[in-house]
Amino acid sequence: MEHTNSTVQDRSCQTKYPIVFIHGAGFRDLKWPVYWGRIPKALERRGAKIYYGLQDCWASTETNAREIVRRIDEILRETGAEKVNLIAHSKGGLEARMAASSLGAGDRIASITTMATPHHGSKTIDRLVGAPKLLFNMAAFAVNNWIRVVGDKKPDFLAVCRGFTTEHMAAFNRANPDVPGVLYQSFGCVMAHPFSDINLSTANFVLNRIEGENDGLVSLASAKWGENFTVLRGCGRRGISHLDAIDLRRRPFPDRPGDGVRDICDVYVAIAADLKNRGL
Numbered sequence: 001m002e003h004t005n006s007t008v009q010d011r012s013c014q015t016k017y018p019i020v021f022i023h024g025a026g027f028r029d030l031k032w033p034v035y036w037g038r039i040p041k042a043l044e045r046r047g048a049k050i051y052y053g054l055q056d057c058w059a060s061t062e063t064n065a066r067e068i069v070r071r072i073d074e075i076l077r078e079t080g081a082e083k084v085n086l087i088a089h090s091k092g093g094l095e096a097r098m099a100a101s102s103l104g105a106g107d108r109i110a111s112i113t114t115m116a117t118p119h120h121g122s123k124t125i126d127r128l129v130g131a132p133k134l135l136f137n138m139a140a141f142a143v144n145n146w147i148r149v150v151g152d153k154k155p156d157f158l159a160v161c162r163g164f165t166t167e168h169m170a171a172f173n174r175a176n177p178d179v180p181g182v183l184y185q186s187f188g189c190v191m192a193h194p195f196s197d198i199n200l201s202t203a204n205f206v207l208n209r210i211e212g213e214n215d216g217l218v219s220l221a222s223a224k225w226g227e228n229f230t231v232l233r234g235c236g237r238r239g240i241s242h243l244d245a246i247d248l249r250r251r252p253f254p255d256r257p258g259d260g261v262r263d264i265c266d267v268y269v270a271i272a273a274d275l276k277n278r279g280l
Helices: 039-044 061-079 091-100 123-128 133-149 157-162 166-175 198-210 264-277
Strands: 019-022 050-052 084-089 109-115 183-190 228-233
Touching (some): 019 039, 019 061, 039 050, 039 264, 061 091, 084 091, 109 264, 123 166, 123 198
Parallel strands (some): 019 050, 019 084, 109 183
C-alpha cells in the first residue's frame, strides 16, 4: 500500500530512500482507517515516498520482523532504491531493529526511527506476567481467534506480552545490536496527567508510580535508543499519549500557551526533513 500525490511542490521531505512506516501491536495497515492518521499525507505533500510494513498486528516480534524483511525487499525491487528509511511505532520499532540486526537486512536500511518503542521492556509488564496463567491463556485464546478474523496469519498474544518484560528485552538487545552504518534515533512521549488521554488514563496512573514519566504504555526510560533521543511534550497541560504519537485524533492539539508540540504531524515532517538533510 502506497500513497501518492502528483501535485507536490514542497520537496522538504523528499528523502533519498523511501520511507516505510511500521505499525505497532493491535493494529493493521489498512487503507481506512490509516494507522498513522494525517501523518503520511503531510509527508507526501512535501515529496516523501511512503510505504507500509503490512505485518500482522499480534504476531511475535520475530514473525513480524521476518515479514518486514520480505516487505523491504519487495519495496526495493519495486522502486529500484538501494535502501529504505524505517519509521516505527511501539512494538514495530523492535521488529525494525530485529530485521536490521539478527535477520541481516541492515545493508538495505538507511535509518531506523522509533516512536514510543519499549526498547528496555516494562517493569509493569514484569508484574502482570506474574498473574495466574489461566487469565493470560484465556485472554490469548480470545485475542488470537478474534484477530485471525481480521487477517492475522500467526497471532501469538502470549509471546507479544512476554516479549515486553525487562528480562526478555535485555536478551533481545544483546541479540540485536545496532548495525554499523544505520542511523538509529528514538522519540518518547509524555502524558502530562492521566486525563491527557482517557483511553490510557489508568495505565498512565499505574506506570507513573512504577516506571516514571510515560505515554500511557511506554516509559521514557524504555523508549530511549540510538544516536539521538527526543522527548515529546504537548503544548499547555495536555501532553502526548502513545495514541497521540500516531495522530489517532486526526487533529492538532488544543492551542494553549507554552512550549511543546502543537501538531504531531510537524514532528514527522521534521524527521523526514532531517533524513533528507543527512542524505538519506
